[in-house]
Amino acid sequence: MDQVSFSEDIKLWERLLTGDKSALSELFKKYYSQLLSYGLKLVSDRALVKDSIQELFYSIWEQRDNLSEVEYIRSYLYVSLRRAIYRQAEIKQNRHDRDRAYSEEFFQHVINHEKLMIQEELKEEQKRELKRGLDLLNKREKEALFLKFYSGLTNAEIAQVMEVNRQSVYNNIYRAIQSLKSFLDE
Numbered sequence: 001m002d003q004v005s006f007s008e009d010i011k012l013w014e015r016l017l018t019g020d021k022s023a024l025s026e027l028f029k030k031y032y033s034q035l036l037s038y039g040l041k042l043v044s045d046r047a048l049v050k051d052s053i054q055e056l057f058y059s060i061w062e063q064r065d066n067l068s069e070v071e072y073i074r075s076y077l078y079v080s081l082r083r084a085i086y087r088q089a090e091i092k093q094n095r096h097d098r099d100r101a102y103s104e105e106f107f108q109h110v111i112n113h114e115k116l117m118i119q120e121e122l123k124e125e126q127k128r129e130l131k132r133g134l135d136l137l138n139k140r141e142k143e144a145l146f147l148k149f150y151s152g153l154t155n156a157e158i159a160q161v162m163e164v165n166r167q168s169v170y171n172n173i174y175r176a177i178q179s180l181k182s183f184l185d186e
Helices: 003-017 021-042 046-062 073-096 102-121 125-135 139-150 155-162 166-185
Strands: none
Touching: 003 021, 003 073, 021 046, 021 073, 021 139, 046 073, 073 155, 125 166, 139 155, 139 166, 155 166
């Protein structure tokens, strides 16, 4: 994220805190597609992700008097969306089935969704090999790579989104890249 965009986000946030509804609308328009993409990496339920984004922005507006200044607006939105999605997914799952299969089923949907997207988009042999290499990574490494290279977050923002320290982000990204290099060299 460039310095201008970073500065614009802070100004939008400050306007939002003072009750400027157009600032909320601008933030929504600016980040909607990025949040949707990130949410679909977490769960394959598009309706759930869309509802969670709506809930996030509604909550921000309703709680604006209790909110404080935020240093990284984009990562704040990612963290909040991540929590909202997990909260909504848990509520939805508990309505239907209160057994422990939730966790396995939840992540199986994510994996199935990624496989379908990659099969449709990647036709060249090198890209298929890269996908196989990605499948060998653990979920934290996958998430860190997605946030770094697809969403363009900084390591500080990734640490905030994943709720880990920066060193863990560096370690996850380094291990993932080394694993992919080794896999592709074979």
